[in-house]
Amino acid sequence: MATNRSQRLRKKLCVDEFQEVGFELNLDFKQDLDDDAIDAFLDAFLTEAMDANNLNYVGGEDFGLVCLKKRGSVNEEQRAVVEGWLKARSELTEVTVSPLIDVWYPEKPINPVA
Template sequence: MQELGFELSFQYKEGLDEAAVAAFMKRFAADAVEPNDMVYGGCDEYGFICLAHRGSVSEEQRATVDGWLKQQPELAGYTAGPLMDAWYPDQPVNVKV
């Protein structure tokens, strides 16, 4: 069974200090990731989101994170990649019919 997640990268506004980035990452985990039954692995510039237990991140969960990130004043930009195989990223995503 395939388990899906997605990559994230963050670009911060110029002049944002380390404390503000750390506060953003803490808020990101508490407000966007953990309440939606997901985990984030990575650093403050890029990482990967997957489900907090066996299974796949849904397109709705990905859209929730995307919507939350759009509202964050610390970010100059970000990239939320498409859902992909969390274990074998080069494998195509199996489409359920």
């Protein structure tokens, strides 16, 4: 693929200066939780951790990707806030929060901040 791309194409492909960064979540729920408790947890998660930090969650109840609600990148502070919120919850036995990754091309490294 060509490496000399126009700014418009770089933006459309979400590469170079238009790279979008987010992180993955793996959640392990306690064995004795019923479906209502999991639903209540997910409602609180979406309201208190995602909406409150201008983030969006894509995935299921135990695995997903967190990205910014609008075009752009999640920062390390937002990642830490979500991780702290999740680790404080009693419904979970284990929480794994990935380092920041490129949400469109996860195999590519993150561009250094200029």
